[in-house]
Amino acid sequence: MSIAAQCPNCGAPIEFHVSSSVVTVCESCDTVVARADRSFEDLGKTSDLVQTQSRLSLWLTGTFQGVGFQLTGRAQLQHGAGGVWDEWYMAFDDGRWGWLAEAQGRFYLTFRDQGTASSEMPNAGDYVTVGEPSVMMTVAEVGQSSVLAGRGEIPYRLDVGRSYWYADLSGPAGMFGTIDYSETPPALFLGHEVSFASLGLQFDGSQPDFDPERPQVATQAVSCDNCGGSLELHAPDRTERVACPYCGAMHDCNQGVLRFLKLVEGRKVQPQLPLGAKGTFEGAEFTLIGFMVRKTSDDWDTYEWDEYLLYNPHLGFRWLVYSDAHWNFIKPVSLGDIRATLPDDYHYAGEIAEYQDRKYKIFQSGQATVDYVAGEFYWRVEAGQTTSTVDYVNAPEMLSGESGANEINWSLGTYMTRRQVDDAFADASPPNERPWGVGPNQPFRHKGVYPVWGIMFVLCIAMLVWAQSKSPKTTRHVESFVLEQGAGEPMDKVPGAPPDTSVFFSDEFELASNQNIQIKGFCRELNNSWVYVQIDLYNRETGGVYALDFPIEYYHGVSGGESWSEGSRDATKTLSSIPGGTYVMRVAGQRSPKMSKATLRLTVIQGVFNTSIWIVMFFFANLIPLIIAIWHFIFERRRWSKSDYSGGDE
């Protein structure tokens, strides 16, 4: 039930539309009016709202998780380190009040929790257990803010200009919380980060000049206070520092108004991508508004990299990092979704970090110092600023943590190739430099071969099983021949035959087609001697003659008290299949002159599994994957050779 009243300052009519509202702001004189039991209290005037690029406005209605609400109030608060954010107050149909914080394009919806928090202020990075049922959250930031301005109806006593301490909490799955130390005991607000779409806002055209898709704050042209150079502010409502790219002058920025701070001496760096360039990342257009060079040093070397600040009015800020000609697209992630240990005073950090069920291995940690800045920044940046950093990698991603005095930030970097960066920018091109070495999170782009390797390996084993099943090893014929003087065919029919040679024709036998042939020869009398066999397989039907030959040698003895042997009393020869049919084997056997007689037994076998062919197949089928695997191993070695924690692998 709404309550109508008169402003205690100007007498203009005011109205409390929501029965549980505590204050309302008079639209005529900007006085904050608090509602007491039977009267209305003048809490003083509120300042004008800072024009931001918010897509929200008062009295918008929406539906969140099935419950209708209306945006009845708005407050603007200033961060202790600069920067402004909006807090909107949602009056739900079920009587609840929701606090909707809007900062850098992200929305955090919280509700007052019945529980309280400890009055002892934590430090950034601490774990706290809050809420009912209790949940462990990480302290993302501890800071002080002050109330700048307000509008509409607000469910608490709004004291413009008052400062209070707060601690922002981050939990898993987008959980968010705030501990407000302006009360005793401190008030606890818990909720989640929400998307703009999930608010189900209804833009009914009652705000004719309002376009939820169009930024509310236009780009602003200003001049450098030092050199007069023309500067363009793309986020004048969020920019806190501007470094003139022409003369290096550092300015403080407050709602687009520059105030000269100092002239930064030293080198000038030309960014690889120009300020003001527009690029498309993850389906959204970003403007390149800031550039800085950071460095880290150890006992031996100083290492530098470039960072480009990107801005989208609705999505907020992102980064492009350029290091050793490797590119990374960086976006902030919720601290509550990270499980990691940041470097302590001794720069020791946990070996593994976890984010969204992925594990990342520590790559490096240290201190990063700002060496050069140009363009716009949303915090009070200046050369010489140092933060503790730690990087964890799981290619193509890199999880990076930065901690300052009272704040911890985590970001997720995704590797980009030069071509991808070039494609993202329509009006700028990154330098055509070949990346140096392997980037920390550079992906190895040929892993697609491993599933193929698995398939090939399985196929090779399957072929082994199949080939053995197709190898019946059938004995087609066995016959013995005695090689001695006068045995076999008359030798005058074989002119030119060596001495000690005997020629025989075997009995007929059958051979099948499409089966290999193995002929095994055995001579039991072999003893430091040899037999040489020449065989012609004669096909009675076709007249075809298929020749093969092989020796059978066996030697043994004792040398230096140790026995030795060489060769064997049997030998085999395997040949490809020949046409099936009835065959006769012509056997010409030559024996060593030391032997007066040699009994040669020949066995003809078909369908023998040939191992060497399978080995050759296995080699070629797995050759390319093996080469890729070796390449991959070398690639990883090169990656981790640059790590402070080398010795790990993916």
Place this chain on the structure above:
Amino acid sequence: MKSFWAIAALVVGLISVGTFAYATSQGKVFESPSEEFVPKDIRKQPNGYRSFHFWHVGFGGYRGGK
């Protein structure tokens, strides 16, 4: 280019496996015997192949022994 090596590995692998499968089904191994034919007029004679001087004359001088 991203899947070039995967495709190359798949192609080479399938060719290898396919060649092996063909060779096995046809009874092929690395070594094939030389092939000649006894002339028809000799074959027509009963046991003509036995006396045919076509048979390998001279053994190429195998010299075994140690």
